[in-house]
Amino acid sequence: MEPTRGLPDDIVRAAPKVLLHDHLDGGLRPATIVQLAAESGHALPESDPEALATWFAQAADSGSLERYLETFAHTVGVMQSASALTRVARECVEDLAADGVVYAEIRYAPELHVDGGLELEEVVAAIQQGFEEGMAAAGERIVVRHLLTAMRQAARAREIADLAIEWRDRGVVGFDIAGPEAGYPPTRFIDAFEFLQRENYHFTIHAGEGFGLPSIWEAVQWCGADRLGHGVRIVDDIKVGEDGSAELGRLASYVRDKRIPLEMCPSSNVQTGAAPSLGEHPIKLLASLRFRVTVNTDNRLMSRTSLSQEFGLLSETFGYGLREMEWLTVNAMKSAFIPYDERYRMITETIKPWYAERMDGS
């Protein structure tokens, strides 16, 4: 089948999709922020939901990861009670289910939600409650699990790693570090990563977004990351010749050979300056070289996006069709942190049959 430029929106939305990189505090509904802010007395830059949505998108469109991250003060600020966290988590699941997502790993930093007096465990419990309510409301058409994030500029990674292990059989499937990348190399948190490896646990590391190859190298070779959050700057280790041939350096070869998944977030990468534009996004080169590429939203509020929209943009920009969408979706499902038999079942019972029906005989 020839890829068709610009897949129809309804097809993209109906396709079963898998989301590995989405921040809970980057995906709130603007109307919910306005309501929660009124209840808690948090001052917002705009009080009308539509104006607030525009404010987030514009403020995040800064070309700098550090400035992009400043916008989270107004989402985290209204996520300081158990009821607010449960509501935000439930609405997140509802929104993803309506977008055709069948499996999602949603991440957040528990340490950012304790200003109102909650304990770390209470943060996770409130969010699990919301996820359960959302999954039930969606008739179990979607499975949602947590990734617990530790913030790079804080010093609580080891404690958050303990929390992730405590919750490993209650919905939490992995660990992550996020926040500003420059000046905060992954090895700062080596004790947390070594602990998690001893526990046979899974983790991803935001790397190669606000900083380049040394960050990716540390994440993979020192810390043992199972996946890379973004990882876009791995292209700095690939030389593309005039004739289109590509020569991979040692690190890029390693990442590709070991099938280390790249959690790519096209719109977010353009906003933070990790990619110059959508048309020049490294995903095209990396996918053509058969890296284990996946497509993600990162922060649906800040990028005014959805997983369907990200696939739609890739389809318009690069001519991706159903074949490419299936490959990217299977890549994501293979890379999830749930057990192999569950991943295998979702691929063979949910994803493959949907595409087989639509690409029959092609």
Ligand SMILES: O=c1[nH]cnc2c1ncn2[C@H]1C[C@H](O)[C@@H](CO)O1
């Ligand atoms: O793209 C990102 N890079 C680094 N950190 C990020 C990104 N998106 C969100 N974060 C931070 C801000 C949130 O408060 C935190 C936890 O979700 O993670």
Ligand SMILES: [Zn+2]
């Ligand atoms: Zn992220």
